[in-house]
Amino acid sequence: MNVIQTNNYEALSQRVADYVQELVGAKDQPVLGLATGSTPVGFYEYIRQTQPDWSHVTTFNLDEYVGISPSHSQSYRTFMEKNLFSNISVMASYIPDGQAHDLTAECTRYEQLIAEQGQIDLQILGLGHNGHIGFNEPGTSFQSRTHIVDLAETTRQANARFFESIDDVPTQAITMGIQTIMEAKKIVLMVSGHDKQHAFNRLMEGEVDEQFPASVLHHHPDVTVFVSDVG
Numbered sequence: 252m253n254v255i256q257t258n259n260y261e262a263l264s265q266r267v268a269d270y271v272q273e274l275v276g277a278k279d280q281p282v283l284g285l286a287t288g289s290t291p292v293g294f295y296e297y298i299r300q301t302q303p304d305w306s307h308v309t310t311f312n313l314d315e316y317v318g319i320s321p322s323h324s325q326s327y328r329t330f331m332e333k334n335l336f337s338n339i340s341v342m343a344s345y346i347p348d349g350q351a352h353d354l355t356a357e358c359t360r361y362e363q364l365i366a367e368q369g370q371i372d373l374q375i376l377g378l379g380h381n382g383h384i385g386f387n388e389p390g391t392s393f394q395s396r397t398h399i400v401d402l403a404e405t406t407r408q409a410n411a412r413f414f415e416s417i418d419d420v421p422t423q424a425i426t427m428g429i430q431t432i433m434e435a436k437k438i439v440l441m442v443s444g445h446d447k448q449h450a451f452n453r454l455m456e457g458e459v460d461e462q463f464p465a466s467v468l469h470h471h472p473d474v475t476v477f478v479s480d481v482g
């Protein structure tokens with residue numbers, strides 16, 4: 252696990268954008284795994300500003316809420332449109348369908364879509380306060396593939412700031428599984444802010460435990476952690 256400390260959030264966002272762009276520029280048909288949440292917002296902003304050619308890029312998002320429409324203001328489809336796709340054209344972008352009639356079939360379909368691409372070249376992750384990656388909450392099997400999750404109450408509270416009230420925060424999501432994430436060739440984990448200090452320190456302790464999902468990354472051969480402002 253390679254850890255890169257940066258001076259501030261802006262520097263972190265630029266470093267990640269440069270890292271991603273280097274890979275995108277070097278491959279014929281790169282496949283990126285993308286994340287939502289507040290941490291990657293600056294990275295997307297930097298990509299929008301620099302306007303790289305991503306017309307050969309295929310993207311897969313980690314997760315989507317269950318039960319809200321793609322056009323809902325807080326859906327992850329809306330997040331991605333606002334932060335990236337409205338300004339940057341990609342070859343194809345995939346996000347789980349949280350309104351699918353058969354959610355289990357949707358999870359299978361999403362895994363098949365990824366498999367058809369061969370492999371995700373680079374997966375971007377944020378870090379939840381409880382160590383979640385994607386929406387894989389503590390206790391999720393390291394063997395898990397794309398699945399439906401009941402969101403932890405703490406996660407719903409953390410995300411309530413984006414909704415009118417906590418009651419509006421969905422209780423479930425579809426997320427890539429931990430095994431799905433671990434099959435990416437490269438992984439970038441972005442960690443920023445004092446509120447992530449505890450989670451970051453726990454990750455750095457190095458103990459691998461299903462009760463702290465991000466710890467599985469110690470078993471991946473190519474992880475870069477970009478960090479700012481956790482001290």
Ligand SMILES: O=P(O)(O)OC[C@H]1O[C@](O)(CO)[C@@H](O)[C@@H]1O
Pocket residue numbers: 286287288289290291376377378379380384385386406409410
């Ligand atoms: O970047 P944030 O907003 O701190 O969120 C961290 C993680 O939590 C989630 O937003 C889910 O709650 C993930 O999508 C993200 O990676």
